[in-house]
């Protein structure tokens with residue numbers, strides 16, 4: 001689409017292959033960076049099997065890796081962009097063992113129910129402003145159907161390959177997985193997100209502490225902004241102590257092996273900047289609904305995607321982005337309320353937010 005041939009995979013070192021996430025231009029938001037790790041001669045583990053089918057197959061073929069040699073699948077968290085090839089790998093090798101933190105297990109095993117909660121349906125269903133969003137959902141599904149928004153969502157999830165998948169084992173903080181990977185529980189983005197640490201190589205697989213320019217991903221309904229901040233700080237400390245020299249992240253360009261401290265700080269600052277932005281917006285009016293706040297923040301958000309706005313698909317996708325921005329704002333407001341900087345008031349069935 002952009003006329004440039006993109007890499008399918010990169011070798012990080014002798015034992016680690018990165019399968020690149022699909023580009024934004026493909027509009028496949030449902031993929032992540034996956035990593036294949038050699039455990040011994042002909043034994044491998046995959047970290048976050050969330051690449052596209054095509055890239056997964058090509059990477060394995062070109063590196064002479066058979067499916068039956070992928071013995072383990074480590075899931076850093078349960079979002080479908082990190083797990084979408086799990087069932088395919090399980091089918092190819094029924095012996096493969098998959099692992100996830102217990103707080104994430106139900107997102108994978110009851111994915112459809114979980115995804116119904118992901119977008120703030122109750123907040124958007126009756127609003128004129130989101131009629132485009134609802135049209136976009138129908139565009140992905142049945143243009144002339146009379147299905148409810150919820151039923152339509154189910155079909156979008158089908159196109160995104162969101163479905164329930166089985167996980168074999170749970171992991172907890174401090175566990176050491178085959179391949180010598182130490183589990184570091186790092187909640188925030190989701191409650192049970194785990195990073196995986198390869199101590200002897202000073203490499204940290206940091207999942208959605210991903211350092212990409214778009215900033216911290218706070219738009220899930222289970223996100224805790226305060227926990228996310230703590231987890232980013234934890235990575236900063238590991239870098240400062242000199243025990244982490246390379247990050248391999250779930251999204252964005254990799255490997256990340258220079259200016260780690262500064263880049264982590266920039267990522268952390270995307271959170272504090274957003275908090276400041278919301279507080280600034282709230283200064284303008286005595287009280288505001290979450291829709292008012294989102295109108296103001298989304299103008300900033302959309303700038304990140306300027307180079308894609310000429311694409312037809314973008315118009316539809318952006319509606320989903322706006323709804324997820326609103327969910328993110330909700331998570332920021334909860335954090336600001338916790339910090340006693342904002343409070344809310346319910347009147348006439350509406351929730352209003354204001355400065356304390």
Ligand SMILES: [Zn+2]
Pocket residue numbers: 077079189208217
């Ligand atoms: Zn995620």
